[in-house]
Amino acid sequence: MKSKSIKTAFTLMLMSSMLIAGCGGNNNNNAADSTATNAPANTGNNAEASAPADEAMDTSPVTFTFFGADASPNWNKMQDDVGKVITEKTGVTLDAEFDVGSGGGDQKIAMMAASGDVPDMIFAKGNLGTLVDAGLILDLTDLIDKYAPNLKKIYGENMNRLKYSNDDQKIYSIPTNMGVDQQSFDAGGGFEIQHRVLKELGYPQVKTLADYEKVLKDYVALHPETDGQPTIPLTLNADDWKIMITVTNPAFLTTGAPDDGEYYVDPTTYEAKLHYKRPEEKEYFRWLNGMYAQGLLDKDTFVQKDDQYKAKVASGRVLGLISQEWEYQDGENALKAAGKDEYTYAHFPVTLSDQYKDHSFQTTGIDAAGISITTAAKDPVRIIKWLDWMSSEEAQILKNWGVEGKQYTVNADGKREIPADIQDRKSNDAANFAKETGIGQYNIFGAHYGDGVKDSTGNYYTTNFPEQIVASYSDAEKESLKAYNATTWKDLFPGEDAFPTKEWGALYNMPVPTDGQYQVIFKKTQDIIRKRIPEAILSKPADFDKVYDAFLAELDKAGAQDMEKEYTELVKKRVSLWTGKQL
Amino acid sequence: MDVKALTENGVTANESVTPNPPTKRNSGFWKSVLQQKYLYLMSLPFVIWVFIFSYVPLWGWLMAFQNYKPKKSFTEQKWVGLDNFKELFHDERFYLVLRNTLAMSLLGLIFGFVVPILFAVMLNELRGNVFKRTVQTVSYLPHFVSWVVVGGIVYKTLSIDGGIVNDLLIWLNVIDEPIQFMAKAKMFWGVLTVADLWKETGWNAIIYLAAITGIDKELYEAAKVDGAGRIKQMFNITLPGIRTTITVLLIMSIGHLVGIGFEKQFQLSNNMVTDYSEVLDMYALKYGIQIARFSYGTAISMFTSVVSVILLLVANGVMKKVTKESIM
Numbered sequence: 070m071k072s073k074s075i076k077t078a079f080t081l082m083l084m085s086s087m088l089i090a091g092c093g094g095n096n097n098n099n100a101a102d103s104t105a106t107n108a109p110a111n112t113g114n115n116a117e118a119s120a121p122a123d124e125a126m127d128t129s130p131v132t133f134t135f136f137g138a139d140a141s142p143n144w145n146k147m148q149d150d151v152g153k154v155i156t157e158k159t160g161v162t163l164d165a166e167f168d169v170g171s172g173g174g175d176q177k178i179a180m181m182a183a184s185g186d187v188p189d190m191i192f193a194k195g196n197l198g199t200l201v202d203a204g205l206i207l208d209l210t211d212l213i214d215k216y217a218p219n220l221k222k223i224y225g226e227n228m229n230r231l232k233y234s235n236d237d238q239k240i241y242s243i244p245t246n247m248g249v250d251q252q253s254f255d256a257g258g259g260f261e262i263q264h265r266v267l268k269e270l271g272y273p274q275v276k277t278l279a280d281y282e283k284v285l286k287d288y289v290a291l292h293p294e295t296d297g298q299p300t301i302p303l304t305l306n307a308d309d310w311k312i313m314i315t316v317t318n319p320a321f322l323t324t325g326a327p328d329d330g331e332y333y334v335d336p337t338t339y340e341a342k343l344h345y346k347r348p349e350e351k352e353y354f355r356w357l358n359g360m361y362a363q364g365l366l367d368k369d370t371f372v373q374k375d376d377q378y379k380a381k382v383a384s385g386r387v388l389g390l391i392s393q394e395w396e397y398q399d400g401e402n403a404l405k406a407a408g409k410d411e412y413t414y415a416h417f418p419v420t421l422s423d424q425y426k427d428h429s430f431q432t433t434g435i436d437a438a439g440i441s442i443t444t445a446a447k448d449p450v451r452i453i454k455w456l457d458w459m460s461s462e463e464a465q466i467l468k469n470w471g472v473e474g475k476q477y478t479v480n481a482d483g484k485r486e487i488p489a490d491i492q493d494r495k496s497n498d499a500a501n502f503a504k505e506t507g508i509g510q511y512n513i514f515g516a517h518y519g520d521g522v523k524d525s526t527g528n529y530y531t532t533n534f535p536e537q538i539v540a541s542y543s544d545a546e547k548e549s550l551k552a553y554n555a556t557t558w559k560d561l562f563p564g565e566d567a568f569p570t571k572e573w574g575a576l577y578n579m580p581v582p583t584d585g586q587y588q589v590i591f592k593k594t595q596d597i598i599r600k601r602i603p604e605a606i607l608s609k610p611a612d613f614d615k616v617y618d619a620f621l622a623e624l625d626k627a628g629a630q631d632m633e634k635e636y637t638e639l640v641k642k643r644v645s646l647w648t649g650k651q652l
Numbered sequence: 653m654d655v656k657a658l659t660e661n662g663v664t665a666n667e668s669v670t671p672n673p674p675t676k677r678n679s680g681f682w683k684s685v686l687q688q689k690y691l692y693l694m695s696l697p698f699v700i701w702v703f704i705f706s707y708v709p710l711w712g713w714l715m716a717f718q719n720y721k722p723k724k725s726f727t728e729q730k731w732v733g734l735d736n737f738k739e740l741f742h743d744e745r746f747y748l749v750l751r752n753t754l755a756m757s758l759l760g761l762i763f764g765f766v767v768p769i770l771f772a773v774m775l776n777e778l779r780g781n782v783f784k785r786t787v788q789t790v791s792y793l794p795h796f797v798s799w800v801v802v803g804g805i806v807y808k809t810l811s812i813d814g815g816i817v818n819d820l821l822i823w824l825n826v827i828d829e830p831i832q833f834m835a836k837a838k839m840f841w842g843v844l845t846v847a848d849l850w851k852e853t854g855w856n857a858i859i860y861l862a863a864i865t866g867i868d869k870e871l872y873e874a875a876k877v878d879g880a881g882r883i884k885q886m887f888n889i890t891l892p893g894i895r896t897t898i899t900v901l902l903i904m905s906i907g908h909l910v911g912i913g914f915e916k917q918f919q920l921s922n923n924m925v926t927d928y929s930e931v932l933d934m935y936a937l938k939y940g941i942q943i944a945r946f947s948y949g950t951a952i953s954m955f956t957s958v959v960s961v962i963l964l965l966v967a968n969g970v971m972k973k974v975t976k977e978s979i980m
Contacts, residue, residue, distance in 0.1 A: 179941045204723030588943040599923045
């Protein structure tokens with residue numbers, strides 16, 4: 070019954086598009102050809118290339134429901150500039166709901182799987198597997214093949230990487246939480262130090278943990294108080310999953326391993342193990358333990374909640390962070406809005422010792438959390454067409470740059486430029502700017518190219534390119550960068566070309582079995598990790614070894630070895646699915 | 653043969669029916685139903701409501717005996733017998749969370765019971781009406797504050813970074829260094845109980861205050877004439893006067909001992925104290941729903957419900973024996 074009505078819809082749509090194309094005559098036929106062959110690079114003019122798509126597209130008003138597993142505090146119900154244009158051009162309005170608090174969507178999505186009550190589209194992140202196993206996610210393979218030329222073009226020969234797994238080679242989600250072919254120009258991770266600290270200490274070298282420690286120690290000795298409150302040399306955010314971002318992930322980043330979620334994969338044997346088991350990482354945690362013993366690590370670290378942490382950052386009295394910019398962004402935005410640029414942060418690729426390289430920029434290839442269409446969607450064809458439109462050049466520029474004449478202008482040479490007053494608001498009033506303009510709010514809807522990729526007009530797709538990035542820096546940032554002989558923070562980090570692309574992608578996106586014992590053991594090990602790592606860091610330095618070894622033993626007792634074995638198999642299967650290697 | 657069997661049956665039936673009074677009471681019961689038919693009709697909607705919302709969902713308990721997968725229909729589910737319960741009773745974590753649940757609810761029961769009664773009785777002794785009302789209003793206002801907010805308040809109050817409790821203790825020279833209350837696992841039960849008291853004492857006292865108002869004023873006057881002081885009046889009139897209310901509430905809260913929810917624990921806990929803060933419902937959420945093990949979650953909640961019913965019946969039976977008062 071349902072499939073019949075879909076078929077009818079398909080036929081009707083096909084017929085009407087043929088009719089329109091037929092009436093249009095020569096011009097249209099040419100243009101239609103160009104979309105069919107997916108080569109807008111030759112067309113030069115962007116409007117012409119997307120014209121036939123517009124005509125064939127149904128733009129009658131429609132509302133799609135959506136759930137996003139990441140919190141989106143600046144979501145303005147599409148009443149922002151970008152959202153209005155999207156609705157105007159496609160007829161689509163989103164009735165979107167986002168997870169609250171620190172995000173993740175675990176609770177919501179589990180309930181959806183249990184009740185079968187899902188929105189039309191979902192950005193499920195790590196919980197996609199639950200929904201797939203519940204049979205709630207549509208296979209997109211045919212839909213993409215028939216209706217999504219833009220998506221096909223963007224993913225190109227990497228379509229294999231969209232497949233769910235070796236055993237279930239369907240496409241359940243479009244990886245939209247990443248920029249394709251991204252060449253990062255800026256770094257937002259690593260270890261952070263306030264510019265005022267660097268300035269006063271004469272821009273010391275910050276390469277190893279010992280350097281970093283010394284900087285914080287020296288400065289806090291000079292200034293035990295900031296604006297009348299005690300200075301906090303270093304604080305971390307251990308609330309819920311953020312403990313991974315600021316406490317446990319830096320353990321592998323400082324010891325020369327790439328981000329594979331909770332695991333470390335041996336690049337030659339593809340053996341996976343919990344990354345905590347690497348002896349180097351024990352040394353990282355020992356360093357944190359020492360920081361705590363010296364009073365350099367905030368005593369509130371493992372107790373404070375997300376909002377308290379951000380409030381501390383916003384107060385400007387935290388000298389150093391070990392985090393990612395997006396994680397503490399809200400706090401830093403508040404500092405910028407208050408004009409306290411010297412209290413914002415510089416980024417350094419700090420490692421345990423000279424022998425390690427920071428792998429932050431090792432590329433994973435196409436592999437990211439993405440958007441899925443559910444069985445609840447009444448008109449999946451319309452949705453995939455919309456997502457395809459959202460992946461078109463026109464839409465990508467709209468999503469990244471905003472509306473021409475409002476958020477950017479095109480100069481005589483055809484170059485897109487952001488007026489100075491707009492750039493100022495964008496940097497210093499980020500939250501309100503995002504809310505009003507919608508820039509950056511629609512990235513997960515549709516595939517998109519990353520930084521450093523140019524469109525058919527020779528402009529960059531995104532607003533992150535060297536000149537623009539430098540333009541968005543505050544004076545304090547520019548001053549620090551200059552002192553370290555860099556134009557952007559990225560210059561301090563080893564770049565993408567220093568490492569091979571990871572054959573297994575980003576493992577935190579790999580679906581794991583929801584049946585059997587895997588999930589239970591994983592949950593147990595997570596419980597142990599989140600309890601014992603803080604305990605080890607807070608223990609007396611003399612007891613650290615004892616606590617850490619007991620922690621590792623406890624992991625194995627909970628079944629970690631079986632879990633690692635199962636995971637190794639999954640990694641191997643993934644590598645053979647993607648690369649064709651026989652393992 | 654047939655006839656004999658029939659008569660035999662008839663005889664036994666007669667035997668069991670005639671000498672037994674229940675039949676009479678039974679017919680009396682139907683008579684009173686007929687007499688009070690309007691009352692019964694009026695209560696009918698509520699009976700239906702309870703049936704639909706409290707009894708119909710119980711068929712979902714069957715999930716506990718299956719390996720439930722959301723996409724399959726009921727008949728396609730795999731039956732696994734008592735496997736989920738076996739796994740539950742073999743998990744040492746389960747006993748830990750059970751201990752936490754019982755410890756926190758017992759603490760809650762003891763303090764959440766004694767303090768509001770004392771508060772109500774003392775409030776009752778106050779003379780000034782304006783003052784009394786103000787105290788009452790102020791004390792029950794926290795009840796309307798959600799646990800999310802209370803969680804924030806508790807964290808702020810106990811913080812080592814300008815938290816009022818630590819500041820006060822240092823000022824009083826009780827301690828030299830601020831204490832990180834929320835990181836001390838063993839203090840969690842205490843913190844939670846105190847937070848709960850702060851939030852609910854005023855609200856819980858209302859019902860006792862109402863019961864106290866119902867006590868005949870003449871009793872107090874008679875006591876005064878007999879020369880009883882205020883303390884004596886309190887113990888000999890006020891408290892016995894609200895004894896029924898106390899018993900009923902006590903039985904009901906014993907029924908809720910295991911099913912205390914997880915709102916407060918969820919808001920107040922952090923990674924450092926999970927060994928003391930995790931309760932059964934949180935365990936069900938983490939190891940059941942969050943990783944899509946719906947059957948396991950159901951098994952846990954089934955365990956909770958069965959234990960609750962047993963506790964309720966036991967409490968009721970004991971109370972019936974001891975105080976001659978009960979709710980059933």
